[in-house]
Amino acid sequence: MPHILDGKKVAQKLKEQLKVEIDNIKLKFKRVPGLAVIQVGNVAASSVYVKAKTKAANEVGINVFDHHLKDTIEQGELLNLINQLNNHNDVDGILVQLPLPKSFNEQKILDSITPEKDADGFHPINVGKLSISQKNDENLLIPCTPFGCLLLLKELNIDLVGKNAVVIGRSNIVGKPMAQLLIKESCTVTIVHSKTVDIEKICKKADILIAAIGKPELVNKNWVKDGAIVIDVGINRIKLNENKSKLVGDVFFNEVKENTMAISPVPGGVGPMTIACLLRNTTTSCKNRLA
């Protein structure tokens, strides 16, 4: 039977560690880490994420500064707000919930967050540091989803050195930083994507397969080697009938799971880890600023 990688449980464990760290910070510095959460407009999925992030932050004792803006605001107003938060002493992390409305230049907005408060780890200087550093250091700010995937893998207590890892997808948010993390764990890393020839065949050789493509249940048993570890980053809503829908990953879970060594489900796999890693980054950022 495969090991089902329980993201909720692992996230809970990380959150309990963070709670202890935050209690120590409180004791020593008379303050708690602060996270500013910026949402522009009312995209339903974004509202769900912001709510979940806020709740989780409160649970571990992080102070949330909530900024919910109308989608009619100008880019300049958002840049002004970020500038204020960059200079606000009690704010350690700044999160801009993506996607932003089409009229915004997303990269420009992300670049305007001061790197030391970059809770998502998307700022070029943090992306560069992640690439350059020899280890997945404690004080790096690391994109939350790939870092969550790595922590799930580590939960298995297996030796990652020399493992053949294949990352499906080359996004800046998941695929590329995931590859960086796995290279530093001494995996052999292949990045495949929409232009890859024989993608199934390459994936079928993976000891560790990370699916981050955004295509519902694309990865079926033809893609997965017996005994592989499969991490599913996808969150896709599919319609069952007029009134019903459900969330599925990029992996055809029911077909694939039997022959894996371990697999993460959707929901309840990577999702909770992403949120826990956001709290970890905020706490790391607070510790870096107080050091």
Added chain:
Amino acid sequence: MPHILDGKKVAQKLKEQLKVEIDNIKLKFKRVPGLAVIQVGNVAASSVYVKAKTKAANEVGINVFDHHLKDTIEQGELLNLINQLNNHNDVDGILVQLPLPKSFNEQKILDSITPEKDADGFHPINVGKLSISQKNDENLLIPCTPFGCLLLLKELNIDLVGKNAVVIGRSNIVGKPMAQLLIKESCTVTIVHSKTVDIEKICKKADILIAAIGKPELVNKNWVKDGAIVIDVGINRIKLNENKSKLVGDVFFNEVKENTMAISPVPGGVGPMTIACLLRNTTTSCKNRLA
């Protein structure tokens, strides 16, 4: 017969393009790009590189500011010099020839170069921008050796999309940025290294094989698929007898070449491209600063 990728010739072509660009800058802005070259101590290989870089810069009309320091200087003095050069208006690029003496913190020195004058493309913010950007943009500062490899590949006028590229080596100077460049060209990219299991077998599947390991002639015909393109980044000096030595690459050229589609020799392959790309970065940096 394989195509021998003549780095000298391709570098010369790039240098001629740069010369035209520099003439235009001179005409329009009444100045030429400036490159500060810093060497600490007298490592023989470093002196050879610095001399070659200076000569090439002069050829295309770049003004070289030469700073040859004794290896007895303190790290603080070097940081002061870099700070002066960061603020010097006629300096567009700053190059610190590596390796530095053991007592220096190399990453700290590299980080102290202002990103806009980072001629080697090693600063975290430029590393991050290289990773994030969707294209291998004209105005990025890109590590010279991997960029030189890419320009050699492009010289073949083949479609890189979907090609299976394997990069041997995961250094910050070559392996990692090489992977970034190839991902953006839509290759399927695998990074292999000292911990990789079955490294020969993986390399043998490559359409494009980039060797950057620093082990003389390690890559023999068992590593190379018939019809592959092989780029050899290695520069290793091996002793022939008491008095004689010669330069060889990481690839066993004479054995491998026959069955390749194209292969770069050592010397005369990647080496001249690295230098030409340094001149390209200095010119790019000058254009960015004047824009």
